[in-house]
Amino acid sequence: MKVGLFIPCYIDQFYPQVGQATLSLLTKLGCEVVFPTDQTCCGQPMANSGFAALSGACDQNFVRNFSGCAYIVGPSGSCVLHVKEHLKDEKQPEAAAHIRSHIYELTEFILDILKTEAIQAFFPYKVGLHNSCHGQRGLGLSSLSERVLPVFSKPERLLGKVKGIQLFKPLRNDECCGFGGTFSVFEEAVSVKMGKDRIARHEANGVDVITGVDMSCLMHLEGILKRQGSRTRVMHIAEILNAEA
Amino acid sequence: MKDHATLAAGFIQDEKRTNWHDETLWFVRQKRDKAAHTLPEWEQLREWASQIKNHALSRMDFYLEQFEKNALANGVKVHWAADAAEHNRIIHAIIKEKGITRIVKSKSMLTEECHLNHYLEEKGIEVVDTDLGERIVQFRKEPPSHIVLPAIHLKKKDVSDTFHTFLHTEKGNNDPVYLTRAARQHLREKFIASELAITGVNFAIAETGGLVVCTNEGNADMGTHAAAVHIACMGFEKLIPKAEHLSVFLRLLARSATGQPVTTYSSHFHKPTPGQELHVVIVDNGRSAILGKPDFRNSLKCIRCAACFNTCPVYRRSGGFSYHTAVAGPIGSILNPNFDPKKYADLLFASSLCGSCSNVCPVKIDIHDQLWKWRQELSKAGHVGFMKKIMMKGMAFVLGRPALYRFSGATARWVLRYMPFLGKHRLNPWYKGRELPEAPKQSFRDWYLQNKKK
Amino acid sequence: MTSRDTILNAIRSNKPQELSLPVIDKEAAITYPDLYAQFKNVLEAIGGECFEAGSEAAALELIAGWEKGETVIQTLNSVPAGLPGRKAEELAEVDTAILRGLLAVAENGAIWVTEKEMGNRLLPFIAQQLIIVVNEEAIVPTLHQAYEKIKVDETGFGVFIAGPSKTADIEQSLVIGAHGPCGMKAVVIRKH
Structure with missing residues (x-):
């Protein structure tokens, strides 16, 4: 293909x-x-x-x-x-x-x-999935907490195929991280506050890595994590699905 | 005037209080989720509600005339107000004609929109707001910060201090039951003495000429049944075709607003009691113009449940006052630019476009899509002042960044203008609360050309 | 041109093409295996109380045993003379009002009462305590069936009452007894 x-x-x-x-x-x-x-x-x-x-x-x-x-x-x-x-x-x-x-x-x-779930990856870490809004609400990659519809998550399904991974859901599983493109600079204070709150809920689970389908959200979260001196890292989901032993 | 971003930054300075505000409203959102999940047909109800409203808007002239005819036959006096000023004049004329001095008002976002209290105050007429939250903010000379929970920005202690000043309650007694009882006593006196009760309208029924008003406190009923005159104020979009449609809306309204299965009181007014007068003021105030905008007309479906407020991650962390308008939150951000696009341009950017609002909305208003479309309208209409400000913000942190030269061609130009996360500069809004991403030695494209391109 | 005509003309020229009304399929709505149990659960969850009685007489007996304060107005079978014309200041002293409800809704604990049963529109709101008697047969699953059965404009005023008056306007703390009754009891007559 x-x-x-x-x-x-x-x-x-x-x-x-x-x-x-x-x-x-x-x-x-x-x-x-x-x-x-x-x-x-x-x-x-x-x-x-x-x-x-x-x-x-x-x-x-x-x-x-x-x-x-x-x-x-x-x-x-x-x-x-x-x-x-x-x-x-x-x-x-x-x-x-x-x-x-x-x-x-x-x-x-x-x-x-491709209709495949044949992911041959190994990633022995504690991982929190950040549900990026445009992927989730816009593309329908996963069900929304607002709706009364069957629950599913495509990124979670694939991450579930990765050997060694431990997946954790944060409270408020699909709340926005506050990146929002130019929102991150026009509304700097709210944006950073949203990001801090998202990180706090992931870190409450003791994750090593926050992942997601959108590097932009992760770039924003990474910026805050680094400012906080946190040991939690961000990685794009492709990096985890491609990780080998 | 300060814009949303500036006001929000001020709000967030008190981080502990911001967390409290955020968590309190998130709790309401969770109650809403729980209530929605009790009904397997929830999504179907939203669809019906949306379709009924869309239909009603598409035949609004017909339903208004039908409503008027039936209301008149019921003995209701019907008034029409093209704008806020006329709405206020109509109410003032009724007050003046009857020599009324004692007025109570239950919650009506329309009267907030029209600034009725302020208008009457200037004529020396006092209106007592009777919803507990509204009474609290009225004492404090503040506007409501939320359309369903007007005093949600205040803590118990703030209310206690306010009541100590105005109702002489015990200083330092922050018990909500004690404070509510004090307000109950105070407002009972106002209800019993009142000559005129003003209310909003949740739904008006075309086929019967009736009005439905929903409250939990019972303040609309205490007011209207005690006073000799009842004036109900409604934007014309409150009209629905038939009484049976109320089932759809009442099933959605309280569940969406607070997570209750229904409000304590859903009162259906059709005729005045003997000796009483019932007036209804039907208001346009820009609504017919919104009806003419295909991209924005469905904002008129709104039933003012405020679910979009409670779910909005920006609202929860910036508070109602940062929206500098009567109807805040996501729905306010798409309604207010209709009245004054320049003044409310900033509200269109008080959103990360996460889309949660559109998905909680019980009548399926595409709120976040409208925010996006409004941004386009605004730049087309050339509201340069505001847009320029935004561009300047952008420019401030692009200038003089050598790392930018790593970029090539078109990418560099776009990224340079819009994604300038370069430069550890205190004027760079990105850097204020975040570190910058590290620039790698090689871009993906460079790597690809070197390693993969055949 | 009057404002009425201005508004209607603006609407006529701005409205979209006609969109159709949906068919509300009541069969799509939730059903409950035990309507009484559902009604009772919801009413109690929203701050009301729910009692059952085997007959009208048993209901009256039950109510007779309750503390109701000094001033009680009961309109179960007839409206006391003079009640309709009584003003707010005269009703302010009412401790307990006892009314009949025409219909009850299992999904939300609401009871439909019209001004005919109230005798005076202010009564169910100004009383400190409210008691409503309703027949089990009158419980419907949802508001869809409710609006099918009631006629909203049969009288000049009708209301769904779901529990006592309440507010959470002070820091989201629920307080029962805002402006209306501080307590609300439903007595459901169950003949079986």
């Missing part, structure tokens, strides 16, 4: 190991992965700040890079959701529509498209 790897800009710049783990994992699962090297940003930071109208060039570039791919997979629920909901290209509307309906977050791609 030919898969276009979508590595969001901040992962490219700050967390290359997440891109490497995603690429390695998908390859292990039998995908033929290509990384279009002219990709930049999905345009979400502008759009969420009210400037969706300005992200046209960004969108066109995205379409140029990914229009040949059967599927597009990215290790970020938030960026994937943005593309899914907002990607537009007036010159190539069909190509944009194809991308919108064939772009997947990593864990949903593994379970829903």
